[in-house]
Amino acid sequence: MSIHHLHFNSIHSTQVYLRDNLTELQTHSENVLITTNEQSLGVGRKGNKWDSYPNSLAMSFTLKPNNIPTMTPIEIGILSSQFFSHKFKKLIFLKWPNDLLTGEGEKCGGIIAQYINQSTVIVGVGLNFKTAHSINYPTHYKHGLGSIDFEKELTYKELLDVSINLYQYILENRIQSASDLQETFKDKCFHIGKEVIIDDDDKDYHGKFLGIGTNGEAIVEIEGIKKSFISSSLKILH
Template sequence: MKLIFLEEVDSTNEYLKRVEFCHGLCVVAEKQTGGKGRRGKKWISEKGKGLYVSFMFSPISYQIASLSSLAFGVAVLNVLKTLDKRFYLKWPNDIYINGKKISGILPELLSDRLIIGIGINLNYTRDELSSLEVPATSLFAEKIPFDKHSILDKLILEVENYYELLKKKAFNVKEFEKNCPLIGKEVSVIEEHKQFNGIALGIDTNGCLVVEVEGKIRRLFSGNVSIRL
C-alpha cells in the first residue's frame, strides 16, 4: 500500500479521482473542506478531530464492487473492536456504538477503479456532533482511549486483508450478519421516500438485505433501515 498524507484536501475520495490510476494507493487527510457522506450528505471533517482516509483499488470485478461496502465495513469494525467490544454494524456500512453512528464508508465505483472512503469520528465533543441529522458520537465522547496512528496502521492491514478475501471470492456475508443487530428483527425501511415495515431475514450473496414484507421477500440494494421499537 502506498500512503499519501495531506494537511488539507476537499475530500480524500475526490483526491483519488484526480490522481493517475494507481492500485493500492491510500490517502489520509488531517482536514477535509468538502467531506462527503452517502446520498449527497456532508461529512463533518474538522482538523484533527477524525480519521479521513480513502483507498483506491483497480481493476475491479463485479464481485469485489458489490460486496465491498460490507467487507470494508467489517474491516473497520474489526479495528474498532480492538478498542471496545460494543461496536456493531448497521447495514449497509455504518458502524455504531450505543445507538449512535461513529463511522461511515463511502464506496465510489468509477469505470476503472473503486474508491473506498472511510471516516471515523475521533475527537469530536457531543456538542460538535449534536447538530448532525443522525445521532452521532466519537471515541472521545464515548470515553474510549485510542491512538490515531495505531488505528490507521490496523485499518490499512484490515482493508488489505478484506480486499484479498474479496478478490479470492472468500468474503462471507455471515461475518457482516453476525455483527449486525438488525438481522432477525422487525425493521422499518425507508427506500426512495417510501416507508414500510418487515422482518430483516439476512444478507444475500450480492450484499442485499433480504426483508420479508407482508409475506413477500424483498431484496434491498440500499435504503435506511432501523429496528422497530
C-alpha cells in the same frame, strides 16, 4: 504489500482528491492511501456531506472490487469492525448498507465505495473517536451521532497509525465468499431481527430485517413475505 501514502493537514475531500489524481498516484503503487487531519467537504453516500470533527479518522484508499462488486462496502464494514475488535478491543456494529455504529446504536462512522473500473474501487472511511472537548453534534442523524471511546484523545500520529494499520489489515484480510460475508454481516449487524423502515424510491416499507443476500441487498420480511432492497436507506425502529 507496498502502499503509496499521502497525508494532508487539511484538504477539501480525501475521496475527491484520490479520484481526481488516481492515474498519477497509481504510478507509485496500485495501493494508494490518502489521509488528513481535517477535511472541509467530506463525501458521504449518495453525494451527502460527511461531517468531520476533531479526533476523527478521515481516509480514502484504492482497492480491488470484491468478487461481487456490490458487496465491497459490506466487506469493508466487516473488516473495519474486525480490525477495531482485534487491535483495540472496541466494538463497532454495522447498519445496512454502509454505516458504522457504537454499541448503543449511535452512528460513529461510515463507508463510501466509488466504483472506478474492474480493477479499482475508491473507498472512503470516516470514523469519530471520543474527544475531551465538548462538540455540538448535529441533530439530523436518525439514531444520534456517537464516537468510539479510546479513554484518551488520540494524537495526530496515533490517528495516522490507525489509518495505515486499518488499510493494511483490509488489504491482507479480504473476504471474497458471499456466504462468509452474509454470515459475518449477520454477526456484526446491529439491527438483525429488528423492525426497520426501508426508504426505497421515496416509499417506506416496514418489516423485520433478516440479513443480506448474495449481492449485499437487504432482505426484509414484510407481512410474512421476504422482499429485497439493493439501494435504499434504512431506519431502525426501537
